[in-house]
Amino acid sequence: MSKLDAGRLSYDESKHELAVRGVLADYVVNEALQMGADAEYVKAIEKLTADSDAITTKGAIKDVRTTLPGTPADFALPEELVKSSDKAAAFPIHWDPATKELSVGAHIDAPTKLKLISAGATSEWRHAVTSLRDKSRNGSVAGFWLFLHFLLATIAELCLSPVGLSMVTKLAPARFASLFMGVWMLASSIAQYVGGTIGETWGEISPLAYFKLFVASSIAGAVILFLLVSPIRKLMHNTK
Numbered sequence: 001m002s003k004l005d006a007g008r009l010s011y012d013e014s015k016h017e018l019a020v021r022g023v024l025a026d027y028v029v030n031e032a033l034q035m036g037a038d039a040e041y042v043k044a045i046e047k048l049t050a051d052s053d054a055i056t057t058k059g060a061i062k063d064v065r066t067t068l069p070g071t072p073a074d075f076a077l078p079e080e081l082v083k084s085s086d087k088a089a090a091f092p093i094h095w096d097p098a099t100k101e102l103s104v105g106a107h108i109d110a111p112t113k114l115k116l117i118s119a120g121a122t123s124e125w126r127h128a129v130t131s132l133r134d135k136s137r138n139g140s141v142a143g144f145w146l147f148l149h150f151l152l153a154t155i156a157e158l159c160l161s162p163v164g165l166s167m168v169t170k171l172a173p174a175r176f177a178s179l180f181m182g183v184w185m186l187a188s189s190i191a192q193y194v195g196g197t198i199g200e201t202w203g204e205i206s207p208l209a210y211f212k213l214f215v216a217s218s219i220a221g222a223v224i225l226f227l228l229v230s231p232i233r234k235l236m237h238n239t240k
Contacts, residue, residue, distance in 0.1 A: 037120030038070025063105040
């Protein structure tokens, strides 16, 4: 069984069955479609991407071309890359189905490369992945939960910041109070960095393990603070 997105999207080869837990994100759809593309096709797109770095507006090289092997019978360029009804080209690209030659007239950035690789997936695989994505969206929750999340986070920040600064002024030596207030702000920035690092693990570990990190760290912090209540009170310069 093959897995993507830390096991949220899985494919059972014995049953030829796709399954997803939660809402299937667009970036996971792109990764899944890339898995359905021919290996030689992917190599050709990667080579074309590297060659496109030589294209400049004033240079001698105006475009680069390559033959795409392994394209499915119904291969077509992504709609967002081809000319629209008003003939305004979204991206200078041309596909010749007779010769299977693809030419581009501009540098291929990472998002365009992903779209081109995804286009190499077979129609059956594309239909299966996109259908699963559409069905998974039925499990989306209301935007109220996002509002509630930021509301609770903001209230917590408003409660924590003034109390923390007050504790700093009470615990720090009088002549170093301003310095330690700066240290308090520095500690907050370090905490934000750590939080961002944990956030980067989303998609690499399972959702259960991801949220366990926050539960475990919150419990550990609460226990440590509870144990420090009495010693901290004794260090507050006899203030309450």
